[in-house]
Amino acid sequence: MRPLLLGIVIAFTASSGPAxxxxxxxxxxxxxxxxxxxxxxxxPDAMPLENPFGPSPLHFRGLLDLIRKAAGDSxxxxxxLRSESPALGLAKLREVHEALSALKxxxxxxxxxxxxxxxxxxxxxxxxxxxxxxDSALVILPGVSAEVLYWxxxxxxxxxxxLVSHIGDFKxxxxxxxRRSMSPAFREVLEGLVESRxxxxxxxxxxxxxxxxxKAAEAIDRSCLTAADLKELGLIDEVATREHFWGDVKADxxxxxxxxxxxxxxxxxxxxxxxxxxxFRLLMEAFSPPTKRSSSASKIAVVYASGMIMPGKSQTxxxxxxxxxxxTLVEALKTAADDATVKAxxxxxxxxxxxxxxxxxxxxxxxxxxxxxxxVASMADVAGSxxxxxxxxxxxxxxxxxxxxxxIGVVSALVNLSGTMDLLxxxxxxxxxxxxxxxxxxxxxxxxVSMEPLVRAMDSFYWQFVDKAAQGRGKxxxxxxxxAQGRVWVGSDALAKGLVDEIGGLRRAIQVAxxxxxxxxxxxxxIVESPAAPNFLESLSEAFGMARAxxxxxxxxxxxxxxxxxxxxxxxxxxxxxxxxASRERLLLLVPCEVKLD
Numbered sequence: 001m002r003p004l005l006l007g008i009v010i011a012f013t014a015s016s017g018p019a020x021x022x023x024x025x026x027x028x029x030x031x032x033x034x035x036x037x038x039x040x041x042x043x044p045d046a047m048p049l050e051n052p053f054g055p056s057p058l059h060f061r062g063l064l065d066l067i068r069k070a071a072g073d074s075x076x077x078x079x080x081l082r083s084e085s086p087a088l089g090l091a092k093l094r095e096v097h098e099a100l101s102a103l104k105x106x107x108x109x110x111x112x113x114x115x116x117x118x119x120x121x122x123x124x125x126x127x128x129x130x131x132x133x134x135d136s137a138l139v140i141l142p143g144v145s146a147e148v149l150y151w152x153x154x155x156x157x158x159x160x161x162x163l164v165s166h167i168g169d170f171k172x173x174x175x176x177x178x179r180r181s182m183s184p185a186f187r188e189v190l191e192g193l194v195e196s197r198x199x200x201x202x203x204x205x206x207x208x209x210x211x212x213x214x215k216a217a218e219a220i221d222r223s224c225l226t227a228a229d230l231k232e233l234g235l236i237d238e239v240a241t242r243e244h245f246w247g248d249v250k251a252d253x254x255x256x257x258x259x260x261x262x263x264x265x266x267x268x269x270x271x272x273x274x275x276x277x278x279x280f281r282l283l284m285e286a287f288s289p290p291t292k293r294s295s296s297a298s299k300i301a302v303v304y305a306s307g308m309i310m311p312g313k314s315q316t317x318x319x320x321x322x323x324x325x326x327x328t329l330v331e332a333l334k335t336a337a338d339d340a341t342v343k344a345x346x347x348x349x350x351x352x353x354x355x356x357x358x359x360x361x362x363x364x365x366x367x368x369x370x371x372x373x374x375x376v377a378s379m380a381d382v383a384g385s386x387x388x389x390x391x392x393x394x395x396x397x398x399x400x401x402x403x404x405x406x407x408i409g410v411v412s413a414l415v416n417l418s419g420t421m422d423l424l425x426x427x428x429x430x431x432x433x434x435x436x437x438x439x440x441x442x443x444x445x446x447x448x449v450s451m452e453p454l455v456r457a458m459d460s461f462y463w464q465f466v467d468k469a470a471q472g473r474g475k476x477x478x479x480x481x482x483x484a485q486g487r488v489w490v491g492s493d494a495l496a497k498g499l500v501d502e503i504g505g506l507r508r509a510i511q512v513a514x515x516x517x518x519x520x521x522x523x524x525x526x527i528v529e530s531p532a533a534p535n536f537l538e539s540l541s542e543a544f545g546m547a548r549a550x551x552x553x554x555x556x557x558x559x560x561x562x563x564x565x566x567x568x569x570x571x572x573x574x575x576x577x578x579x580x581x582a583s584r585e586r587l588l589l590l591v592p593c594e595v596k597l598d
Contacts, residue, residue, distance in 0.1 A: 035260075037264075061506060061529070068103075070103060071099075078111060080111055083125050085121060090197065113245040119201070126204060132245045133231075144197045148186075151176060160419065162415060163451060168462065171407070197402070205219075205235065215235075298525050300528070301345045302530075306348075309362070309390070314328035329362050344376065347375060349379050349387050350379075351383060377397045379398065382404045393468070394472070398509045398512065406484075407488045439451075483499065
């Protein structure tokens, strides 16, 4: 029986071969994972606020780490890059480009589909392998401009006078409150900054898109462009619909399906509706987030110095805005310096300056930390005036080409309301003792106010600033004074002037810190960040504290909402709030300008 059965089986198999081939199952569809990264809003350097109810917003290093995680993930084939006018300066934008370029070098592709990009969006997306846009798009590229509102004519009508003193010909902060028009020195600075930004934009577009700089300049000069115009100039690859774009992505990756991950690398919260304790657990985390334990591994400490520098504790609002408190930063530097597992410190600075006294306290803390281990200053978009002051004691200073820095100078601004009182019919009677009793009264006759004592103190502080910079940079007083006087420099110029040591971002600063600490390249280092962000409830409490400060200014909620509709007025109110906090600080170090890309 066995031979017979075997013969039947063989015969059946042979005779049914063609039929089996015809019924052969189809090969499974090829699929690729694409990470969708949307850049929008702010990416501050400081650690993000704890959010027990969902993913915390990314801070800047978190953004870079997410890109690098995708670069090293073998399951990720490409990145779908979206840009919605993120609040990135050119210095931080270059660091993002460095991370995206590393992702491309790892064999990943970057694709972008954009419908209504701004100039900043085109700069962000220029690193993509392929950019597509619908034919209905209209793009406005206004170029670079610096607009300064001069308020003195209005203040004159209201009887308000700003008594501004500055040390340094180029120290121009508050001049728009005290002058009717721009000073020649300030105009010279702004001319240089606008030209530097313009050339940087042309370079980023030309390098990213592989086109001549003349094409990028032509696009900006034409100002209003269609998608077809952008394709003609080489700023995008194709005019197409979103559906066509995804078809091109599939074809380029050689797959049939695309799996898009929109929350790649982010924490997700899964609440079990059948578990009554799930929400209770989240509320407990909001009140007391889990403490993070330190390990015995070698570390690089990244200490964030973000916001306007003021005495006291740092404050961060969940609704936006931060103040860099000297007490908070001094404590963070001391903790890192005293930790034996921390081999070096990176002081990451993104600050326009602030209080001279607070800046000096942080500078001294940097010197004390440097006596124990290397301290590397890493400048982000802005590190000027007080922001430069706290950097100049570091072992090494790094900046990006487009960082705003320098502005070594001193300025003070006193508000005089005597004219306002006259307009309102309010009579001010005063009894005084002491020659300078009227000097700091906002209601004194400005003709009787002497600025000489304040200017003398400011002059002393300026030369302290210059001498400390000379000490830190290994230069003479005259050499620093020649590049000081309140002059703002971009990072590339600051390097040429000897104010910084190297061009590089946060990642390079961490590498330099490792080298200075003589940690072998093969040894793994942990990165620890400080100061720790307050938890959700603490940040709410701080926010209400800021709101109370607004009430002191006499601003009701409705007025704040109306002010928010006028960016210039809102910015003025923000400055008023910070000046309110600094009411006891007569010496302020501030970068006098900011050049924005629209």
